[in-house]
Amino acid sequence: GKLFKVAVLPGDGIGPEVMAEALRVLDAVEKRYDVTFERTHANVGGAGIDLEGRALPETTVNICKASDAILFGSVGGPKWETLPPDEQPERGALLPLRKIFGLYANLRPAIIFPSLTSASSLKEEVIAGGFDILVIRELTGGIYFSQPKGIEGEGRNRVGVDTMRYSVPEIERITHVAFQAARKRGKKVCSIDKANVLSSSVLWREIVINIAKEYPDVELSHMYVDNAAMQLVKWPKQFDVILCENMFGDILSDEAAMLTGSLGMLPSASLAEGTFGMYEPSGGSAPDIAGQGIANPIAQILSAGMMLRYSFGMVEAADAIDQAVAKVLDGGYRTRDIYQEKAGEKLVNTKEIGDAIIANL
Ligand code: NAD
Numbered sequence: 001g002k003l004f005k006v007a008v009l010p011g012d013g014i015g016p017e018v019m020a021e022a023l024r025v026l027d028a029v030e031k032r033y034d035v036t037f038e039r040t041h042a043n044v045g046g047a048g049i050d051l052e053g054r055a056l057p058e059t060t061v062n063i064c065k066a067s068d069a070i071l072f073g074s075v076g077g078p079k080w081e082t083l084p085p086d087e088q089p090e091r092g093a094l095l096p097l098r099k100i101f102g103l104y105a106n107l108r109p110a111i112i113f114p115s116l117t118s119a120s121s122l123k124e125e126v127i128a129g130g131f132d133i134l135v136i137r138e139l140t141g142g143i144y145f146s147q148p149k150g151i152e153g154e155g156r157n158r159v160g161v162d163t164m165r166y167s168v169p170e171i172e173r174i175t176h177v178a179f180q181a182a183r184k185r186g187k188k189v190c191s192i193d194k195a196n197v198l199s200s201s202v203l204w205r206e207i208v209i210n211i212a213k214e215y216p217d218v219e220l221s222h223m224y225v226d227n228a229a230m231q232l233v234k235w236p237k238q239f240d241v242i243l244c245e246n247m248f249g250d251i252l253s254d255e256a257a258m259l260t261g262s263l264g265m266l267p268s269a270s271l272a273e274g275t276f277g278m279y280e281p282s283g284g285s286a287p288d289i290a291g292q293g294i295a296n297p298i299a300q301i302l303s304a305g306m307m308l309r310y311s312f313g314m315v316e317a318a319d320a321i322d323q324a325v326a327k328v329l330d331g332g333y334r335t336r337d338i339y340q341e342k343a344g345e346k347l348v349n350t351k352e353i354g355d356a357i358i359a360n361l
């Protein structure tokens, strides 16, 4: 059978709790398909700081380099928020991982499961019939990474500086990812920018228009990010693929997630050239509910499914995971974040919904 090496980085807060369920799903996939997932656990984020003295220990980077993919939980929390910014879990581990492995294409599919239409924060008539949005977020450029960056000067004279830069090749490659994805689905790309204000957006729009000429079968539209935030809650069905620079994609993907019922439902794939990728929930370490065993593990489980689909070419197993999740939701299983006290719903904890998903695989 096939063997894939997976670096397992659970991280902080609910990370380890939801990761445990995703790993049990991988165990179940091993039993049903002729495959072995050789897993190596490594510390990252606050766990890296506490156990090895830094957010991204060298051993962790090396384990990732020796793997076919990274399965990532989430990092961060109040305990580490007073450290110097570059030593904190987010800027000291998550962002460097994205950069080191060239993970420039972040795919965040916001799909509403039919049985969850009433869990969405939108009115049922707005989402009737469902929607299927793929947010494609540029992940290694823009305001997150550009120089100069930092706090300059002293005392009251200090100035906080961030810079948003995009080069032509950076815009080109993420635009190709968006159009190629659109080709395989609704054949529409909506490119998000702020070209009425930002120079990086003026260039972004110009390049997107150029690349679009190579995809005459895909319809291109443009939207300012403020309008896009509004249109998402007004009529999400108008969107197919949403193409964004890094920070706009961060913000709009959380918004899209909530339309599906909970941030705990939204997986993500961060892809490099080739088949290597990092797979993680779009949400964070949820310190408000960590340690209680009640977090929704579906985003983490669907992220593992995306790993099978995009890095390992295991489309059938990935589909089986998506279907098992849908069945469990149809069966009324709900973690607290998607529970609405309606007839037919069963309030369950992290492990119980994991059990149900595995039973339906
Ligand atoms: P968050 O995503 O952790 O939480 C936002 C809200 O969503 C909370 O109410 C939380 O309980 C809920 N939520 C998120 N995931 C859930 C799940 N699986 N099940 C049920 N409810 C869930 O965002 P935040 O509170 O802004 O950030 C908390 C920490 O996480 C910060 O340190 C932040 O930097 C970090 N963070 C990390 C990542 C990552 O590692 N990829 C992503 C986002 C935030």
Ligand code: IPM
Pocket (backbone or CB within 6 Å): 076, 090, 091, 094, 095, 250, 282, 283, 284
């Ligand atoms: C995400 C998170 C990260 C981001 C943070 C934790 C650095 O919000 O993955 O969406 O902003 O990219």
Ligand code: MN
Pocket (backbone or CB within 6 Å): 250, 251, 254, 282
């Ligand atoms: Mn985010």
